[in-house]
Amino acid sequence: MHLRRLVLASSPVLALVAVACFSDPVYPGDQVLGTFRFDATxxxxxxxxxxxxxxxxxxxxxxxxxxxxxxxxxLDGGKGFFTVQGFSRSAQYEGQRVVSTHEVAAAFQNCGSGCSGSKVAETLDTVLLSNSQDELVGRRCSGLQADGGVPEDGGAQPPGPTPNGYDAQRACGTLTDDFIPGTSNCTCTKPCKAVYTVEGIKVN
Incomplete structure (x- = not known):
């Protein structure tokens, strides 16, 4: 199975239904921080x-x-979300950090046609940068501190609502896919993971 079919496609059926039913995107919650285009390496x-x-x-x-x-x-600090291809998955917001984890059953060719119980657990862990913070780090994720922290000097302001929309310009972090073997009739026995560095730019 190709990795591209699994990553951030937690429920392909739900995603297709959502795209078919809505001509304009509808996002859960009452505050949209922005849509980002991500490159994951x-x-x-x-x-x-x-x-x-x-x-x-x-x-x-x-x-x-x-x-x-x-x-x-x-806005009341309750539920958070991350939406991909019309499918919204839960996300935890803490300061500038957003962590979205989702688990989905998956059939792996390496595990045999009779294998059951195999799955993928996927985590997108990012830090959002405001426009002024993005400028401070040179408008690239590699400009962050060695520990991934956001510089606090230079007069930069954290992300937040403005009259022109939510000020979040860049997202930096990791995407991790844990591939978990099944529990019955499986030829695969060794779990493994793929880790990507992620950089996202706000497009809307």
Whole structure:
């Protein structure tokens, strides 16, 4: 199975239904932080899927992925969301950090046709930067501090609502897919993960 079919496609059926039913995007919650176009590049140093026998997947051409997603949430500090291809998954918002984790059943070719119980657990972990913070780091995620922290000097303001919309210009972080073997009649036995560095630019 190609990695591109799994990443950020938590429920392809629901995604297709959502796209078919709405001509204009509708996002959950009452505050939309923005839609971002992401480039995800595999980090071979942190990726444990190496194509060895017993692993659920062969990454193949999965070294680079491009996708779009929208951050939204409830203003009262309740639920948060991340929407991809019309499918909204839960997200946790804490300061400038947003973490969205979703798990979905998956059939892996390496596990055999009779395998059941295999799945993918996917986590998108990003930090949102305001326009002034983005300028401070040189408008690139590589300009962040070594620990991934956002510089606090230079007079930059954190992301937040403005008269012209929500001020969040860039998203930096990681995308991790944990491939988990099934529990019955499976030829795959070794879980592995693919880790990507992620950089997103606001497009809407």
């Amino acid at each position: 595999i980090d071979r140093n942190r990726t444990t899927c190496t194509g060895q026998p017993g692993e659920p997947v062969n990454l193949g051409d999965g070294g680079f992925i491009r996708f779009e997603g929208t951050y939204s949430r409830e």
